Amino acid sequence: MARVCLICEGSYPYVVGGVSSWIQDLIKSNEEHSFSIVCIIPNEEFAKVKYEIPKNVVEIKNILLDKPYEISHLKVLRNKISFKKFEEDIKSVLNFKSNDSEKVLKVINKISDKKYGNPLEIIINESFWNSLLSYYKQNYEDVGFNTFYWTYRNIFLNIIALAQEEFPLADVYHPVATGYSGYVSVLAKLKNGGSLLLTEHGIYPREREEEVIGAKWIEKEFKKIWIDFFYFLSRLTYDHCDRIISLFEYNKGLQIENGADEKRCEVIPNGIDIQMYSEVERERLPGFNIGSVLRVVPIKDVKMMLKGFKVALPKLRDTKLYLIGPTEENEEYYKECLELVENLELKEFVVFTGRADVKKYYKFLDVLMLTSLSEGQPLSILEGLACGIPFIATDVGNCREILKEKEEGEAGIIVPPTSYSDLGEAIVTFFQNREKIKEMGENGKKIVAKYYTKKQFIDSYKELYKELGE
Structure with a gap:
């Protein structure tokens, strides 16, 4: 049995989403190992558990970045x-x-x-x-x-605060990003020994770079400092990793470009429980029903989705757009989305469900959408395809590779990020062609069954934990 320490920044078990679901599956499917969780979070109020913690989790340690300090x-x-x-x-x-x-x-x-x-x-x-x-x-x-x-x-307060922390003893330190998670894993490995296994769902510094460039609170002259800092944390993590995992080949190339040793890099795709989703009984409901499984946060570009839906609406009939997922993570952005729904006169067509059982909606949705500005390998796409629902997705992360798979056929339409006009056209294309929906839905099932099963994903990590934990 290996002792594994998973290191998360602003995610599991306090935020619902693809990365957190991936962590939950990983822990529950490795009952022979014990897990400690190190959670890097902004403050105590953030620490509200959203998942049922598996029995093989022996410790959860919170590290707060926003601590008050007294001065001697x-x-x-x-x-x-x-x-x-x-x-x-x-x-x-x-x-x-x-x-x-x-x-x-x-x-x-x-x-x-x-x-x-x-x-x-x-x-x-x-x-x-x-x-x-x-x-x-x-x-x-x-x-x-x-x-x-x-x-x-501010940067050095965090660097020093993390360096002064004590970390759980482990055979394998497993950060699920670089950034502060990667930095902490390096410190833990150097202090306590053990191996370092990195899984990157997206490329952390590139995602932070996009946020910094768009941030109004950072003055233009100082954005480069933050961007250089995040790339520095990635290089630091790569230098001390025993193994470096990405979800698909393109991201592996970016890791190597950013300083990762190619000999230590490999690809392990996400995987889902095919049986669970294939057992969802599909039922045809009246009208044209579109959905998106997401957190209502800026990186998901919900506003672009709403604008694209508005563009398509005059050519649609009897239609609804279901936005399925939590809304409380960024309440200001959610409020802005509600205001946009009001301004675009979409109230009778758009439903924010909040946190929900997605399988309930997978039963009847005709098409799913993802309009993110940045992604890794979205679990929501794999789940939807496994149910036989085709996708419209922005050309980010691994979306194109999944939906445009050559051997099994196409399972969706790819549109440029932020282009609500292209999104509107894609929605109309599906509305006008039921045969395309059916054909792409069947292709999606084949793609997931061939490349993205939970068994493949779990077996790969079982082998890594065995190898690195000895």
Whole structure:
């Protein structure tokens, strides 16, 4: 039996979604192993369990990134002397471009020693200030120092806080992303020994890059700092991995491009319980029923979906759009979506179901949609196809490869991200061609049965846990 420590950032067991469902399946299907869960979350209010925790989970450890700290001015005064020798070391890691991960970790470990106090006591010492000031004058003197300082202060508070944590003992540390999860897994491996197995569902720094570019709260001049930081965390994780898993070949190529060792990379696709979904009894309901299984959050681009539906609506008859999934994760965005439904005069056509049993809707939906800005290998597509429902999906992640599979035939239509006009055309195409719906639905069943079974997915990880846990 192996001791496995799964490391999650802002997901399982507190957020419902594809990654969390994947983790739940992985744990429940590996009863011979014990699991610890390390959850990196923003605050205590976030920690509301949304899953029934399997019996082989022996520990859940929450790490809060938004902690209040008290300051001992005596410790700060002592650090003024102790940290003088660290100024050049600190400066050497500020651009997040170093390829020498061992050197970077040595610097982080030196300055994070608990004898210097808590993360805030360490950050506010004079040497840290001097290092930042010197780096600022060399690289950013034409922009405001205040925002520059707070950007680095926030980044290093998290880096140091995580470095001061204690982690569960494990034979295998298994982060489900790079980012802070990957960084924590590296720290845990170096502190406690064990192997490091990374599974990336999407490419973390690319997803964060998209968010940072669109973020209004980050000033333009400082977006590059955050982007470089997230790519740095990925390189750091890759350097210390024993095995690196992606869900499909394209993402494997991106991992290698971003610094992963090709010899340690492999592809293990997602898998679903074919029998469970194939047993869903389909029933033809009146009208044309469209659905989307999703979390109502910006990355799913629900607004684009609503606009595309509005474009198609004049050519449809007796139609409904069901948005199936939780709405509470980003209440502001959900409110904006409701306002858009009102403004587009769609209230009688659009249903937000909230959290629901998706199989209830798989029984009668004619077509499913996914309009995400970024994805890995969506479980919702695999589930829908297994039920015989074709898809309209944006050209992100593995969507094209799944839906345009060459041997078994096409199982859906691919549209460009953000293009609601193309989405509207695709909806009309399906509405006007019932034979296409039937044909693509049958193709989808064959694709999932051939490439994406739960057994294939679970057996692959059983073998990895056995190999890395010995």
